[in-house]
Amino acid sequence: GRLIDKKYFHCIDWLEDAIRILDRKAFEDLITKLWNSWNNRNNFFFRGKEEEARIVWERVRTLNHDFCIHNIVNKPIILVTPIVQKWEKLPNGFVKINVDATVLNNKTGFGVIIRDCDGFVIGGGGGGFKDDFMTTKWAELYAFEEGINLAHSFNVENAIFETNCTNIVSRIKKRKEDHVTVIGHRTKEIHKSMELFTKVEVKWINRSCNKVADLICKLALSNCNMFFGMDYLRDIHD
Template sequence: RIVWERAKTLGKDFRIHNLILPWSSNPQKWEKPPIGFMKVNMDAVVFNNKSGFGVIIRDCDGFVCGGCVGYKGDLPSTKWVEIDTLVEGISMARSFNFDHVIFESDCTSIVNRLCKYHVDITILGHRIIEIRGMIDLFAEAEVRWISHDKNKVVDKLCSMAMKNSCNLSFELEYPSDIHQLVILDSF
């Protein structure tokens, strides 16, 4: 029993999912940021050498302030697509002149690299250091891992970009299908 409790704790701590054991899924919703903060959620998907990405920015009341979806081809790996998506989110937040921002992604490896960016000497690590410098320009900013269940809107935006091979940026006025995704994620 003690071993099992320790294994469960480690699994939660490191977000390890054992595919052999049944997974009890508790539907999770997006959480509002603290008052005065903006939350930038990002995701990317790669399929058949094509990629789609999605970024959405919401305030502490859950209102959408802006976002974008995009479609690209022939990128080297999922990690690079996730990094490009993060840069897109940072650029959007800077263009709105937000000072207090929380960036959320369900890409564990990128979030971990951003939190430990001094020890990575690879090409990817060099890019991470550049991105960390961009993040440090905000008055207050944080990068967080978010479970896929809490990142549903941008996941759907990625699918929309891939399905329609489209690029779209939006601010306060945005398509009704995106509005529906945000509403469904709020309840």
């Protein structure tokens, strides 16, 4: 029931959960079923022919039977290993900026949350675009840029940026000289903005450790644009 009832924003997340829940035989059957459906669709789209519904149904029913009675004694392909998630204190004077982006049904949302070295929320924000298609890569890059702008607005000097997008982390950290593509030019502009910090670092984190920024993204998808700042008493850290 978990694979059917749980809401997923990306197909890859659903497949990763399936790998952790199912054993090898069951997962192979699942992939075979998905492939049969996709292959039949491609035959119709590119060759103008598709198998009779009865043939496809019989094949799927047989595979589904195997899928339902899979041997639960066998271990999943990827074992579920508990991940220790806890706040790690930052070096004194550093601020952590978590960024995330979500693309769903031609809507794009981004979220930013900023915390000081003791874990207190300094501020954050999020926004969205309606009926404006944007690839996930561009959305994540835009969210990262908004995180930089928001950090500058709070006069952050030493920053640690965290995102669960490996592509963005790789692109920012490797500083690829890409002057041809539009995204390469945008990345170069981001590097210039990052040079305004005294010290700056970019880290990849697991999606499960980026829940607050992800929540702001989803609120932004509902046309909820917001930016906020926290004003604490001077002795809050004492």
